[in-house]
Amino acid sequence: MREFDHIGFFNSEPREDEFWVESLQAWVTNARIHPWRLEYIRFKEKRDPDRSDIGRWKVWNMPHVAYRVDDLEEAISGEEVVLGPIEPADWGRAAFIHKDGAILEYLEYSSLDTWFGQATPWRSTSDRDK
Secondary structure, eight states: OEEEEEEEEEOSSOOTTOEEEGGGTEEEOOGGGSTTOEEEEEESSOOOOOTTSHHHHHHHHSOEEEEEESOHHHHHTTSEEEEEEEEEETTEEEEEEEETTEEEEEEEESOSSEETTEEOOOOOSTTTTO
8 A cells, every 4th residue: 555645845945833843954844734745854964965866966955745555565666766764753763765856754653642752643645634
């Protein structure tokens, strides 16, 4: 199963709704509370890998689309993994892949009740009006 979770964008200006994520050395907004499921990421220090490693360069410089998956290993099997699997917080694991020229993030949640320590129960994007 794969279900849309969020779209992540890099941001260079502080936002009032961002919070610090130590494991990422970045400030992140909570995509679950954004009406369009947008996540803004602002790193403490800019990361700029060599462009010869295009997948890794894209993960740090371009937006990504994130999907919730039931089994992270199955989702990334045979894919070009450019970051992860990682455990960015208490809610589960993530991995970023380079596919069809884009960066995709797969998230395997162990808990759907929090997002980086914030109480934010998961709500499917497919039943948005319920």
